[in-house]
Amino acid sequence: METLSGMLARNVRLLGNRPFLITDEGSLTYAEFDRRVSRLAHVLAEHGLRKGMPVGLYLPSDGLMAVGFWASQKLGAIPVPMSSMYRAPEVAGIVERTEMSAMIVDADTWEELKPVAKSLPKLRHVLVAGEARTGATRLDPLLAAAPEHFQSVDAGAEDIAALFFTSGTTGVPKGTMQTQFNQYSSLRDMMAFHQTQFGAEIYMCAVPLFTNYGMTVNLNLCMYAGGTLVLHPRWDTRRVLDAVRQHRCTYLCGTPTMFVYLVREYDAARDDLSSLRLCTTGGAPVPQEVMQRFETLTGAPVLQVYGATESTGQCVIEPLYGVRKPGSSGVPVGSSRVEIVDDDGNTLPSGKVGEVVLAGDTIAKGYWRDPEATAQAFTRRGWLSGDLGYLDEDGYLFIVDRKKDVIIAGGYNILPVEVETVLYRHPAVAVCAVVGIPDEAKGEIPVGVVQLGHGSAADAAELIAFCRAQLSAYKAPRRIYFIDEMPLRAGKIRKRELVDWIRGGRLVSAD
Helix, strand or coil: CCCHHHHHHHHHHHHHHCCEEEEEEEEHHHHHHHHHHHHHHHHHHHCCCCCCCCCEEEEEEHHHHHHHHHHHHCCCEEEEEEEECCCHHHHHHHHHHHHCCEEEEEEEHHHHHHHCCCCCCCEEEEEEEEECCCEEEHHHHHHHHCCCCCCCCCCCCCCEEEEEEEECCCCCCEEEEEEHHHHHHHHHHHHHHCCCCHHHCCECCCCCCHHHHHHHHHHHHHHHCEEEEECCCCCCCHHHHHHHHHHHHCCCCCCHHHHHHHHHHHCCCCCCCCCCCCCCCCCCCCHHHHHHHHHHHHHHCCECCCCCCCCEEEEECCCCCCCCCCCEEECCCCCCCCEEEEECCEEEECCCCCCEEEEECCCCCCCCCCCHHHHEEEEEHHHHHHEECCCCCCCCCEEEEECCEEEECEEEEHHHHHHHHHCCCCCEEEEEEEEEECCCHHHHHHHHEECCCCCCCCCCCHHHHHHCCCCCCCCCCCEEEEEECEEEEEEEEEHHHHHHHHHCCCCCCCC
């Protein structure tokens, strides 16, 4: 088994002068990237970070996020990537649950975190990149003074390689513990299934690195394959189209929403996507007509995939060669196995719909310091996905619905209960429900249905702004529907009925 830090050392030895990372700031070869990683590893060690300790990466999806992740690997620390879109309460919750003592931020994320930093006594070191900010330690001069070589700490197969906080399928966001073996197995299986030639792939990454999709399926896979990664900090359709042409990218991995935008803005007179060899997409229902249009434009297959943070990478993929079945996520990859079970855990035959269970070498160790949630989701069979699907007679997986309450908007998982908790903090809200409704570009968008308290007043703009002040923008409701009385069954809000009312025009948004 090869550890993540071992992959970097191998590529420095074999491909030292090959470009590894291309960002807005320029290009870094494997050797140059390794030197930056080593400098940061020294700085973290000087601030008390040791093997097995979590370190927060509250950063944009940029070069420093990548360097921070790999510096943690050299040190044996556990990187905890966090979105720069997170608001202070979201970050504080992760800091408290992990009890991390150190975090890397930039000037903007520090401004968001600073008001709550003093209420986090275990967070002793905040290293801020860029211009100086009061209350934190400037990172840049420390990096400039640090040595360019760091001897990697030995890591074992069961050591935690990364901690990704995911909305999962229910409850509050949980920290998924991916081990070194999970990461290695996933990268090994994906590279083999993609039929990637070592040292030849050029990856176009516009998926956020705080996600497993961005970090593992893009950055880490590129490292394992000895490729070059073109990294964009945020989605910009025109820039992605231009970058694919300019850098002759061969692999593009993204959400269905991204492919919708690419097809919409493609200009035959300007855009050349002929370098693409392979594209993959997942994280939301896939509009087949869009994928077919993209394949016609590029000549490259767009393979639907299935996986989750708990399964580390793409564990089910449409075959690159062979039979592709419309609507199917494909077949298990490498060591991965898929079962369909009923509510009692009994295995169902082909064609029967039940809960999808994933198993194999890529299944994560569990949830960080949450034995109860781990016991519920990770069984002797594997990880219970919460999705409903079936296997056909050839072993192809078809997802038909989600068993549990989660909204997937543009590939992002959104827990309704998390958004509802924020809405309930508003003094005018008596009862609320957050549901997902179909959207052409995003697949789904979150909307709120609100029953105001007697004598209370609030408009849609006020409630949306209230949510945006406490949640990442993608989690906040896009619309608010007001209702006189919620439909209930056994005391529970009938969310399916609310969705039907919205789609049927019985409820009209107030924005």
